[in-house]
Amino acid sequence: MNLSERVFRNVIGSTITIYCKEDTLCLGLVKKRITLTFPKRTVHMPVTYRLAKDFNVAANIIRAQVTPNQVGTLVVELQGDIDQIDAAVEWMETQNIEVSQATHEILIDEEECVHCGLCTGVCPTQALSLNPETFRLTFTRSRCIVCEQCIPTCPVQAISTNL
Numbered sequence: 001m002n003l004s005e006r007v008f009r010n011v012i013g014s015t016i017t018i019y020c021k022e023d024t025l026c027l028g029l030v031k032k033r034i035t036l037t038f039p040k041r042t043v044h045m046p047v048t049y050r051l052a053k054d055f056n057v058a059a060n061i062i063r064a065q066v067t068p069n070q071v072g073t074l075v076v077e078l079q080g081d082i083d084q085i086d087a088a089v090e091w092m093e094t095q096n097i098e099v100s101q102a103t104h105e106i107l108i109d110e111e112e113c114v115h116c117g118l119c120t121g122v123c124p125t126q127a128l129s130l131n132p133e134t135f136r137l138t139f140t141r142s143r144c145i146v147c148e149q150c151i152p153t154c155p156v157q158a159i160s161t162n163l
Contacts, residue, residue, distance in 0.1 A: 004032075012056070014096065015117045017122070024090045028079065029079055029080060030078075030079070030080065031077055031078070031079045032065055032077070032078045032080060032085055032100075033075065033078075033152060034052075034075075034076060034077075034097070034099055034101060035073065035074070035075050035079045035099075035100050035101075036072075036073070036074040036075075036076065036079075036092065036097050036130075037071065037072070037073055037097065037098040037100070038066070038071065038072035038073070038097055038098075039071060039080055039096050039097075040070060040071060040072070041070055042095055042096060042097060042139060042160055044068070045090065045095065045106050046052045047059075047074070047095075047097070048076070049063065050091075051078070052070050054088075054091070055080070055085075055087055055088040055091070056079035056080055057078050057081075057084050057088045058078070058080060059076045059077070059078055059079075060077040060078075060079065060145075061074065061075075061076055062075040062076060062077055062145050062147070063075040063146060063147075063148075065143040068083070075146065077145075078147070086123045088128065091115050105141065105144065105161065105162060106127075106139070106141075106144050106146055106147060106148070106150065106159060106161055107159070107160050107161060107162060108137070108139055108158060108159055109159075109160070111156075111157035112157065112162070113154075113156070113158040114139055114155075114156055114158070115130070115135060115136050115137045116155065117130045117135075117137065117139070118153050118154065118155065119150035119153050119154055119159060120137075121153070122146070122149040122150055122153050123149065123150055124147060124149065125143045125144065125145055126135075126140075126143060127139060127140045127141070127142075128140075128142035128150055146161060148161055
């Protein structure tokens with residue numbers, strides 16, 4: 001089957017990928033970035049496994065801070081059918097896992113940035129690039145996965161996160 005892919009971003013930041021065959025809607029997948037906060041007693045639970053097995057939802061881990069017997073935080077991008085994602089979120093809430101819309105992002109201080117381009121070499125999604133005409137740094141926020149590899153690379157500390 002030959003499918004074409006169309007990606008849309010809605011007003012709350014979810015990405016909807018629609019796969020079409022001959023201008024007919026075949027499959028609609030939603031990407032939703034959320035932050036999960038685990039109480040001490042549920043930090044050992046295999047949540048991403050349960051999301052895939054029980055709800056057919058893929059979980060791309062963006063950032064994790066999980067330590068035994070402490071509150072854990074996980075930033076994930078969920079991908080799947082919107083109803084399955086909603087059911088998965090509902091299940092996580094019944095497990096006393098706090099679910100919130102992820103709004104964390106990389107911040108670039110334009111006044112501090114010297115546009116050296118060092119950060120572009122470590123960015124795995126090419127969200128950071130140098131404009132070939134102006135040689136100024138360009139940041140494509142929609143491509144950023146907040147991996148933070150660019151932060152220690154910046155020689156003038158112009159890159160930070162609100163995470």
